Every structure is written in C-alpha cells, then in structure tokens.
Amino acid sequence: MQPDRSVGDEPDVPELKLRLRDVRKSFGPLRAVDGVDFDCRIGEVHSILGENGAGKSTLMNIVAGVLSPDSGEMWLDGEPYEPTSPKRAMRRGVGMVHQNYQLVPRLSVAENLFLGWEGAPRVASLEKLAAIAEVAIEKHGFHMKPLAKVRELSVGEQQRVAILRALVRGASLLILDEPTATLTPQECDSLFAIMRRLVGDGHVLIFITHKLREVMAVSSRVTVLRAGARVATLPIAECDERTLAKEMLGHDVDSPVKSSRVRRYKEVALSLRGGTVVDGRGSRVVSDVSLELRAREIVGIAGVSGNGQRELSEAAAGVRPLRTGRIEVGGVDLTGRGAADFIRAGVGYIPEDRLTAGMVLRESIARNSIMKALYLDSDRKTLTRGPFLKLGEVQRFARQLLDQGQVSTRDPKVTVGSLSGGNIQRLLIARELRAATRALIAVHPTRGLDVGAMERAWRIFLAARDAGVGILLISEDLDEVLTLSDRVLVMYAGRIVGEFDNRESPPSREHLGLLMGGATAAELERPAVGSEAGR
Amino acid sequence: MSSSAQPSAQPSTGRLTPRLRGWISGWMLERGPTSVTRDWILRLVAIIVVLSVAVVYIVATVHVPDILGLVFRGTFTTEPGIQELVVLATPFFLTALAVSIPLRVGLWNIGGEGQFFAGAWLATGFSFWLPHLPGPLMIIGMLVAGAVGGAVWAVIPLLAKIYLNVNEIITTLMLNLIVVYWVAYWLTGAWRYGFSQGGTIESKFIPSQAHLPLLPFQGGIDSGILVAVGLLAVVGFVLHYSVAGYRSRIVGSGPDVAAFAGVRVRRTIAVSLLLAAALAGVAGVLQLTGNSYQLTPGLSNNTGYLGIAVAVLAGDSVIGVGVMSCLLAVIMSAGQIVQVYGVSSEDVFIIIGLLLLLSTVATRLGQYRLVRRPGAARVGSSTLAGAGGGRSLEAREPTTRVGVSEVVSLVVETGPDGGQGA
Ligand SMILES: Nc1ncnc2c1ncn2[C@@H]1O[C@H](COP(=O)(O)OP(=O)(O)OP(=O)(O)O)[C@@H](O)[C@H]1O
Ligand SMILES: [Mg+2]
Numbered sequence: 001m002q003p004d005r006s007v008g009d010e011p012d013v014p015e016l017k018l019r020l021r022d023v024r025k026s027f028g029p030l031r032a033v034d035g036v037d038f039d040c041r042i043g044e045v046h047s048i049l050g051e052n053g054a055g056k057s058t059l060m061n062i063v064a065g066v067l068s069p070d071s072g073e074m075w076l077d078g079e080p081y082e083p084t085s086p087k088r089a090m091r092r093g094v095g096m097v098h099q100n101y102q103l104v105p106r107l108s109v110a111e112n113l114f115l116g117w118e119g120a121p122r123v124a125s126l127e128k129l130a131a132i133a134e135v136a137i138e139k140h141g142f143h144m145k146p147l148a149k150v151r152e153l154s155v156g157e158q159q160r161v162a163i164l165r166a167l168v169r170g171a172s173l174l175i176l177d178e179p180t181a182t183l184t185p186q187e188c189d190s191l192f193a194i195m196r197r198l199v200g201d202g203h204v205l206i207f208i209t210h211k212l213r214e215v216m217a218v219s220s221r222v223t224v225l226r227a228g229a230r231v232a233t234l235p236i237a238e239c240d241e242r243t244l245a246k247e248m249l250g251h252d253v254d255s256p257v258k259s260s261r262v263r264r265y266k267e268v269a270l271s272l273r274g275g276t277v278v279d280g281r282g283s284r285v286v287s288d289v290s291l292e293l294r295a296r297e298i299v300g301i302a303g304v305s306g307n308g309q310r311e312l313s314e315a316a317a318g319v320r321p322l323r324t325g326r327i328e329v330g331g332v333d334l335t336g337r338g339a340a341d342f343i344r345a346g347v348g349y350i351p352e353d354r355l356t357a358g359m360v361l362r363e364s365i366a367r368n369s370i371m372k373a374l375y376l377d378s379d380r381k382t383l384t385r386g387p388f389l390k391l392g393e394v395q396r397f398a399r400q401l402l403d404q405g406q407v408s409t410r411d412p413k414v415t416v417g418s419l420s421g422g423n424i425q426r427l428l429i430a431r432e433l434r435a436a437t438r439a440l441i442a443v444h445p446t447r448g449l450d451v452g453a454m455e456r457a458w459r460i461f462l463a464a465r466d467a468g469v470g471i472l473l474i475s476e477d478l479d480e481v482l483t484l485s486d487r488v489l490v491m492y493a494g495r496i497v498g499e500f501d502n503r504e505s506p507p508s509r510e511h512l513g514l515l516m517g518g519a520t521a522a523e524l525e526r527p528a529v530g531s532e533a534g535r
Numbered sequence: 536m537s538s539s540a541q542p543s544a545q546p547s548t549g550r551l552t553p554r555l556r557g558w559i560s561g562w563m564l565e566r567g568p569t570s571v572t573r574d575w576i577l578r579l580v581a582i583i584v585v586l587s588v589a590v591v592y593i594v595a596t597v598h599v600p601d602i603l604g605l606v607f608r609g610t611f612t613t614e615p616g617i618q619e620l621v622v623l624a625t626p627f628f629l630t631a632l633a634v635s636i637p638l639r640v641g642l643w644n645i646g647g648e649g650q651f652f653a654g655a656w657l658a659t660g661f662s663f664w665l666p667h668l669p670g671p672l673m674i675i676g677m678l679v680a681g682a683v684g685g686a687v688w689a690v691i692p693l694l695a696k697i698y699l700n701v702n703e704i705i706t707t708l709m710l711n712l713i714v715v716y717w718v719a720y721w722l723t724g725a726w727r728y729g730f731s732q733g734g735t736i737e738s739k740f741i742p743s744q745a746h747l748p749l750l751p752f753q754g755g756i757d758s759g760i761l762v763a764v765g766l767l768a769v770v771g772f773v774l775h776y777s778v779a780g781y782r783s784r785i786v787g788s789g790p791d792v793a794a795f796a797g798v799r800v801r802r803t804i805a806v807s808l809l810l811a812a813a814l815a816g817v818a819g820v821l822q823l824t825g826n827s828y829q830l831t832p833g834l835s836n837n838t839g840y841l842g843i844a845v846a847v848l849a850g851d852s853v854i855g856v857g858v859m860s861c862l863l864a865v866i867m868s869a870g871q872i873v874q875v876y877g878v879s880s881e882d883v884f885i886i887i888g889l890l891l892l893l894s895t896v897a898t899r900l901g902q903y904r905l906v907r908r909p910g911a912a913r914v915g916s917s918t919l920a921g922a923g924g925g926r927s928l929e930a931r932e933p934t935t936r937v938g939v940s941e942v943v944s945l946v947v948e949t950g951p952d953g954g955q956g957a
Binding site: 342359387389 | 784785792797798
C-alpha cells in the first residue's frame with residue numbers, strides 16, 4: 001500500500017478522490033500504460049497531457065471500467081476500486097464521456113438520458129421521462145429541450161447530453177476524453193463554464209486534451225504521460241505552456257511554426273465557380289460559392305462547423321456532386337465526375353470523419369495505405385501486376401507511409417483500428433499528402449494531434465505548399481488558419497462572407513470571430529458588440 | 536457495500552456460498568480482438584459438439600448393432616458413398632459462393648435457389664434447341680447458358696437495389712418462388728417427359744453428349760466437382776489478390792469510405808451479385824449435366840438455400856466455403872444412410888440448423904475470453920455487485936467485460952425454482 005513515489009504531497013488518503021498505484025496495461029508487446037501512479041483530489045479539474053499514443057485513453061478506460069489493467073491497484077473515495085465494467089464504475093460514481101458520445105440519434109434527449117440505466121423508471125411515458133429529464137437539466141444548469149431529437153442537435157449540444165447522461169447516473173468523477181477536439185471555440189467556452197460549475201457542485205473532473213491553452217485555462221493540476229509512464233504531476237500555478245510542452249515531448253519545443261512568404265503560381269490548382277451543394281436531406285448548405293486555389297498557396301476557410309464546410313470539402317474532393325456550378329482541377333473540368341477522377345487529377349483529401357470515411361478500421365494498415373495510390377499511375381505500376389496486387393510491394397509502400405507519418409507502429413499488418421486516435425490521423429495525413437500532387441483539401445487536419453505532431457503537420461503542409469501544391473485548409477482553429485494561410489476566407493451559412501490577404505493585412509481574431517458568428521460587414525462598421533445570441 | 540451503489544441493484548447471491556462467489560468473481564470475460572484462427576477453432580468446437588449430439592441421438596434411437604460403423608463405411612469407404620459425397624458437395628461450393636461474394640459488399644443474396652434453377656432451365660433449353668452440337672461445345676455452351684440464366688435472374692433484384700434501394704433479401708427470395716412455377720410450366724408443357732398425364736413432372740432427357748464425363752476413379756466420379764473446385768479457386772484468388780477484390784472489401788466497409796476511396800459502389804455491387812448469381816446458375820448446370828440428366832423440380836435438393844448455411848459457417852473465407860461444403864455434404868450423405876434406418880430427413884436438417892446456430896454463437900462468444908481479474912486475491916470484494924455488461928466505447932477494437940459471477944448468478948437465479956432454494 002505504501003506508495004513508492006510520492007505523488008500527492010500530503011499523506012492523508014481520504015482527501016483523494018481517486019488513487020492509482022503502479023497500474024499497467026499491455027497490448028501484446030506494447031506497454032500502453034506502464035506503471036502509472038496517479039492521484040486525483042477532491043474538488044479539482046485534473047488535466048492529462050501526453051503525445052499521441054502516450055496512453056491517456058487507455059489509462060482512463062481502465063479507470064472507467066472499459067479496460068482491465070494487467071496489474072496495479074486503485075482506490076476510489078479511499079476504498080479499493082476494481083471496476084469490471086463501465087456500469088459498475090458508474091455505480092461507484094465514475095463516468096466517462098468518450099469522443100463519440102454513444103447517443104441514439106433518432107431518440108430524444110430524455111430517452112437518451114435514461115437509456116440503458118438501471119435507475120431509470122421501468123414504465124414511463126415519454127412525457128414523464130421528459131419531466132424527470134427537465135429536473136436534471138435544471139439542476140445542472142444546462143440548457144436543452146428534453147424532447148428534442150439528438151439528431152437535430154449540434155455537436156456541442158450532443159456532448160452536453162452525454163455529460164448529463166453521466167451526471168444523471170450519479171457520476172461524481174467525470175472523465176472527459178478530448179472533449180474539445182470537435183467543438184467550436186464558442187462551444188469550448190461553454191463547456192469550460194459547465195466544467196467550472198460542476199467542480200463548484202463538488203464533482204471531480206479529469207480532462208484529456210492536446211491544447212495547452214485549455215489546460216492552463218481550466219485545470220488545477222496536470223499530469224503528463226509519456227510512453228505510458230507518468231513523467232510529472234504539477235499544480236497549474238507552477239507551469240506555463242512552454243514547460244508543459246517540454247515535459248510532454250521530453251525536449252524543448254521547436255521554434256514556433258512560421259510560414260515564409262512564397263510567390264504563388266499563376267497556375268490554378270482547383271477552382272470552383274458558382275458552386276451549390278445540397279446535403280443528405282436535400283437542403284442547400286453551400287450556396288453559390290466561388291473560390292480559386294492557386295498552386296503554391298494555402299487558402300484557409302475559417303468558420304463555425306455546420307456552415308457548409310463539410311459539404312464544400314466533399315464537393316471539392318469529388319465525393320459529393322455539385323448541384324450547380326463548375327469545378328476544375330488543374331484547368332480540367334471535372335464537374336459531375338466521381339472521386340476517382342479527382343484522385344487521378346492529384347487531389348488529396350483529409351476528411352472530417354477520418355474514422356468512418358477516411359479509413360477502414362478493421363482492415364490492415366497495408367490495405368488502408370493503398371486506397372489512393374491505386375489510382376495514381378506511378379504507384380499503381382509498382383503496387384500491381386495486371387489486375388492483381390503485389391502484396392510485398394503493398395507492405396513496403398505502407399511502411400514508407402508509416403515512416404513519413406511517424407506513426408507509432410512500423411508493422412503494416414496490424415489493423416488501423418488498433419492505433420491511437422492521433423496515430424490514425426498521422427497515417428491519414430501521410431497518405432493524402434502523397435496523393436496530393438495538385439491540391440489538398442484538409443478539414444480539421446490536426447484535430448486530435450498532440451502539439452509536437454501538430455507542429456510537424458503544419459511544417460509538412462508548408463513544405464508541400466512550397467513544392468507547388470495548393471492547399472484548401474478548412475478549420476475552426478483560428479491559430480491554425482492564421483499560421484498557415486496565405487489567404488483567409490470566412491464561411492457562414494453556406495456562403496463566403498469575407499476574404500483577407502493574410503500576408504499583407506492579417507485580420508484580427510475578433511474580426512474573424514464576428515464574421516464567423518454571422519455579423520454582416522455593415523454591423524462590423526459599427527463598434528457595437530454585434531448581434532451575438534450565445535446562450 | 537460501496538457507497539454510491541444503488542441498494543436495489545444488489546442481486547441475491549442465489550445458492551452460491553460467499554466463498555465460491557468470491558472465487559468465481561475473480562474471473563471475468565473480457566472482450567478483445569478476434570483472430571481468424573480463433574474463429575476457426577471455435578467453429579471446430581461447435582461442429583464437434585453438434586456432431587456428438589447427432590451421434591448420441593442416432594445411437595439412442597436406431598437399434599441396429601454397429602450403426603455408426605455402418606454409416607461411416609457407407610459414407611466414406613464404399614464407391615457409391617464416395618460418388619454421392621462428390622455429387623452432394625459440388626453444388627454447395629457454388630451456391631455458397633453465391634451468398635458469400637455479395638455478402639462482402641453487404642448484400643444478402645437469398646436467391647441462390649432461384650438462380651440455380653434459372654441457370655439449369657436455360658441450359659436445358661440450350662441443349663434442346665441445339666441438340667446436335669458436339670459434346671465439348673454442348674457442355675461449354677450449357678455452362679455459359681447456365682451462368683447467363685442465373686445472372687439474368689438476379690437482374691431485377693439488382694436494379695431494384697441500386698436504383699430504388701429495395702431490400703435484396705426480399706426480392707431475391709420472392710424470385711425463388713417464381714422460378715418454381717416457371718420451371719413447372721415448361722416441364723408440364725414443351726419439355727414434358729413422355730405422355731404421362733398427371734404423373735411426376737420432369738423434362739425429357741438432355742442429349743447424351745451433354746452428359747459430363749466421369750472421372751476414372753472409384754468407379755466413376757462426377758467431373759463437375761473439378762469445375763466447382765476450379766471456380767472456387769479462381770474466385771478465392773481474385774477476391775484476395777486482385778484490385779477488384781480489394782475494392783469490394785472497401786464497398787463492404789460502408790458507403791462513406793467507398794465514396795471517399797472513389798470506388799464505384801453500384802458497379803461493384805452489380806458485378807458481385809451478377810457473378811454470384813452466375814455461379815449459382817452454373818451449379819444448376821453441373822447438377823443437370825453431371826447427375827440427373829433431366830430438369831426436375833427437385834433438381835436443387837435445396838442446395839440453393841443450404842448454400843446460405845455454408846456461407847455463414849464459412850465466415851468470409853473462400854477456403855472456408857470449400858471446407859464447409861464438404862462438411863455439409865458429409866452430413867447430408869450420412870443423413871441419407873441413417874434415413875434408411877428410420878431417422879427422418881427433418882432430423883438431418885435439425886442437425887444442420889444446430890450447426891449453424893452453435894457455430895455462429897461460438898464465434899460471437901469467442902470475442903470474449905476468460906481472464907483472471909487483477910488483484911483477485913482479495914476474495915469477495917465489495918465492488919462486485921449486480922449484473923451488467925460493458926459496452927464498447929471507442930472506435931478501435933472494443934474491449935468489454937462481463938464478470939463471470941454475473942453469468943453464474945444469472946444462471947443460478949433463473950434456475951428451475953427461480954433461485955428460491957428447495
Ligand atoms: N485495443 C488495442 N489494441 C492494440 N493496441 C492498442 C489498443 N488500444 C490502444 N493501443 C495502443 O496503446 C497505445 C496507447 O493508446 P491510447 O489510445 O491510450 O493513446 P492516447 O494517449 O489516448 O493517444 P491519442 O492522443 O492519439 O488519443 C497506442 O500505441 C495504441 O496504439
Ligand atoms: Mg486517445
């Protein structure tokens with residue numbers, strides 16, 4: 001029972017909400033969690049930082065009863081704690097909100113809250129459920145309609161449903177795994193408000209993120225993991241972003257990424273004229289958008305998710321047809337052609353849904369690697385003989401991508417599904433960059449990457465640009481957009497509502513933020529706050 | 536017990552003593568990644584279990600000395616036995632592929648039976664319409680006709696699927712019924728055998744040069760098996776090593792990936808289903824030219840439907856299709872022998888049904904494994920109360936656990952006396 005390394009500085013155990021000693025978990029030869037001691041105090045937001053594959057999700061899955069440790073001991077509220085399933089963890093008050101929220105889209109908020117919970121009333125009308133849900137919503141200070149269908153909610157609202165679901169079940173320790181990765185900046189702020197409120201109500205929060213700024217903003221202490229081991233636990237008052245990055249990476253951070261000026265080429269990499277796109281339900285989500293992406297430039301599209309960026313990116317990659325308008329790649333008209341022709345024309349695409357669209361999780365890395373290369377004449381020649389694959393070459397090709405993307409494994413035979421979230425993204429970026437000889441459509445390309453990997457990805461994008469690729473960067477992360485872009489467009493309600501030359505006269509963040517929120521140019525003239533209707 | 540647990544959720548411990556319960560709760564089922572070998576071992580176990588049940592049943596109900604020996608020798612060592620095995624296995628290879636190939640792109644082709652007859656029908660017609668073709672030409676022509684007939688029979692479901700998204704299970708199944716009457720129409724009309732009124736319906740015999748040659752082995756083996764095994768090998772090779780096979784896997788992984796990867800989904804689905812139906816049609820031709828030499832309503836002997844069972848038993852492996860086809864042929868053949876001793880043909884289908892059920896359940900259960908809980912030395916720990924199962928929570932290979940004690944207490948509590956004790 002005696003801790004070998006002192007983590008908390010005071011010995012009185014009851015102060016601790018959660019206490020882990022020498023917890024280990026291996027997947028085959030890989031030690032994902034390698035003897036971690038971890039203490040979480042009552043009344044704190046405890047952040048967990050670490051590179052992709054450091055073992056953050058694995059460790060927290062152990063705490064939440066999703067995974068079993070190979071060895072180690074855990075205490076919760078001073079009592080031994082051995083959850084053998086998420087349900088049992090929940091009975092002890094430990095709830096986890098994963099990145100996919102596991103909600104049923106066609107059911108209402110109220111139904112989702114009670115689904116699969118043994119404390120839910122056995123027989124109840126929807127109205128009764130809604131009434132109970134209403135009480136819970138009020139109690140925790142959330143704003144949502146209990147009868148709204150989850151499908152109709154924004155990502156941020158869905159996340160709140162997932163959090164509330166854990167709270168309704170009596171969670172006193174709430175684990176949030178990269179909750180901010182898919183949120184807009186505004187939604188992040190309201191999540192932080194909720195987190196502070198929960199702590200005020202006596203909950204304990206564990207918060208996984210890659211964004212140092214968020215760590216500094218909400219947590220009281222932070223634990224840094226590296227390669228499955230805990231390297232430090234620090235009070236937030238004693239650290240800054242630099243020291244955190246250094247702890248995480250094990251060496252000093254590189255100088256910040258700066259985009260050098262290059263002359264864009266005359267040649268147009270990709271052009272869209274008068275593009276209108278409808279979504280799956282037939283409503284028009286991109287209206288009359290025209291844009292021209294030159295070779296050797298990065299055009300950033302800033303905008304709050306759900307304003308048509310996804311459909312715009314799909315149309316630009318040939319995955320979704322244009323309703324009206326015309327699209328050209330390298331001067332060749334590809335209107336009405338399928339994704340295969342876009343790939344052949346040299347368009348790479350990093351989609352928003354990397355897990356469902358970009359990769360087949362149950363297939364091997366090798367088979368995922370060649371998804372694009374099979375269309376490209378040069379690669380096709382090495383990878384195939386007539387209509388058949390040369391499996392040896394396929395493996396070699398995959399190994400190249402693993403090297404280029406610095407993915408944690410070098411074994412192309414394992415399934416993509418066994419990689420950590422960030423490593424899947426690294427593989428995806430490597431594959432798409434290789435396919436992008438003319439243009440790259442990158443949607444939230446660094447979501448889920450750790451700081452080091454993110455900066456490396458940025459450098460890679462800049463290098464690709466310098467080599468003559470035109471990059472359309474769609475992102476909510478203003479840092480990313482402003483760091484990388486030569487030009488910045490703002491998208492709101494399916495239209496381009498602003499354009500800036502980011503090299504000559506970079507726009508201010510506030511200005512961009514207001515445009516992203518739907519303020520019109522006229523409103524921006526006035527110094528008033530604008531018509532923000534945030535809840 | 537634990538502070539925040541719902542007291543109401545504490546289950547009774549049934550008749551288990553706390554010690555035993557504590558020991559049992561030291562184990563748990565953990566869901567982890569499966570492997571192909573594991574799946575096969577589990578299937579093998581299921582097969583052995585079902586076959587043992589069958590053996591016990593036969594020994595108990597058939598009062599003939601050495602019945603097992605009789606069945607075994609009759610199936611495997613006699614010339615007619617071996618010939619029968621080959622005849623039975625031949626169509627399974629193809630009708631199972633007819634299910635297995637579309638399944639890779641996410642389609643359930645339940646129409647193997649209909650495609651089988653459509654193929655056999657067109658091949659029969661071919662032989663009647665061009666009765667003077669020389670042997671090899673005749674046989675090749677009939678095989679092609681069979682493939683075309685089978686494929687054509689899948690065109691309507693295919694179009695309905697790709698243009699209107701009509702469920703292919705229903706359309707292919709319905710067409711099976713239609714083909715029965717279509718064939719009956721010809722067997723009672725133009726192709727009627729002899730002049731018997733109201734007797735059995737069957738067609739005239741196909742020309743003798745349309746009969747498949749016998750292989751000079753064990754007193755003459757039906758050479759259709761070579762065609763079937765050859766097609767199986769080709770299909771297996773293509774699916775595993777070709778770009779087209781690779782793309783079909785992508786289509787099977789979901790519409791989003793397929794769109795992203797630029798695979799033409801409709802085309803891939805069309806090729807898969809038509810190829811599958813063509814193979815089922817060829818199965819019909821092999822049965823016709825190798826065995827019955829006339830078209831009859833019983834020509835398929837249900838192989839179109841049994842192909843579904845074979846495909847499910849085989850997982851998504853082509854070699855598995857080969858192995859399971861042979862297994863099913865053995866069961867059917869042994870079944871025919873025991874029927875002589877009074878076991879009903881339904882019993883044989885019950886065995887096949889059990890096999891299907893158990894091996895599917897086994898591979899599912901195989902995702903779980905029994906592991907010792909860490910720190911399980913502290914017996915009867917307070918944290919282990921109640922029933923419940925985990926859920927997969929991340930996009931990667933999910934890992935989920937169910938305590939063994941839960942399973943056991945579930946069994947105990949729902950025992951014959953409802954866990955009340957005697
Ligand atoms: N089920 C599994 N099978 C095999 N390896 C796994 C499995 N789950 C995780 N791993 C491996 O364990 C390591 C840690 O993964 P984990 O998901 O905990 O990382 P992480 O810190 O959450 O990373 P990220 O920031 O990328 O999400 C990774 O190398 C990952 O590939
Ligand atoms: Mg993770």
